[in-house]
Amino acid sequence: MADSVRVERGEDRVVATLDRPDVRNAIDREMIDRLHLLCAELEAVPRVLILTGAGGVFASGADIAQLRERGAADARAGINTHAFRRIRDLPMPVIAAIDGYALGGGAELAYAADIRLGAPSARIGNPETGLGILAAAGATWRLPEIVGPARAAEMLLTGRVLDxxxxxxxxxxxxxxxxxxxxxxxxxxxxxxxxxxxxxxxYTKRALLCPDAAHPAVELDLQAELFERPEKHRRMTAFLERSKR
Structure with missing residues (x-):
């Protein structure tokens, strides 16, 4: 499998670089497969994930040549949707570092991150309706959570690209x-x-991702477990000792 996603592994973090420079890092099926493999690794050994793109571009969108040939069964299979949801649900935080275009599926990949940083050249948007489709890999439910329903509607219904x-x-x-x-x-x-x-x-990320109906019970259960750990006592003792100085 070609290195459409270059992965640099550290003890506490992983940097994944989308790398298809000939098509401005357009997201094809092979890249999705690579992202699934990376998710499996980070689910087994949780670390912070930094997502970025090579060549001054994050991801220009889904690979239109592949997308054009997909039919109803492909749409229902949610090829990009499931990969991006898996990234969103990773145990540790995900940071997107966005340089240049993050459009269509590339924008939806960025929306799946917990935190997004950008360069001045960043351009983010969803032009899907101009291509006869909708943004179906997370934008219609994640974008309103990030920017609010009215602004999300403007972006998705007009295809507006933000600088x-x-x-x-x-x-x-x-x-x-x-x-x-x-x-x-x-x-x-x-x-x-x-x-x-x-x-x-x-646990904080888990609570952040829970639906409204789960609160506050989810926080109380998670907190109860954390309260019983030696690490809580160690860190709080160290804090109190520093405060005395």
Whole structure:
């Protein structure tokens, strides 16, 4: 299998770089298969995931040449949908570092991340209706959660593409960094995440992803487990000792 997704593995994080430069990192079936393999790895050994793209582009969208030939059965199979949901549900946080285009399926992959950083060149949007389809791999339910229903409707119904400043103002990007500092900023964010207790971080993400009806019971159950762990006592003792200095 070709390296359409280049993976660099560390002890506490993994960097996955979408790498199909000839088609601006368009997401094809092979890339989806690679993402599934990566998800299986991170489900077994949880680590922070940083998603980025090669060549100054995050992902220009789904591979239109493949998409054009797909029929009703392919649509119902949710080829991209299931991969992006799996990324969204990974145990540890996912950070998207977006340089250049994140369009269509590329935008939906970015929406699956917990945190999105962008370069000034970032361009994010869903032009699917102009191609005779809808954004069916997460945009219609994730985008309203991120930017609000009215702004999501504007983006999805008009095909509007946001530049970096607009995406930041709308809350779609958490921060904007120079392109040559973007990956370093993602790593700095990962540093802050991994300095915290890993299980507490995983449980916080789990609670964030739960439906409204699950609250507050889910937090109370997860907190009850965390309260009984030696790590809680160790960290709180260290905090109290620092406070005395």
């Amino acid at each position: 970096a400043d607009e995406a930041y103002a709308w809350g779609l990007l958490n921060a904007v960094h120079p392109a040559d500092a973007l990956l370093a900023a993602a790593h700095a964010l990962a540093d802050r995440i991994v300095a915290n207790d890993a299980l507490a971080t995983r």
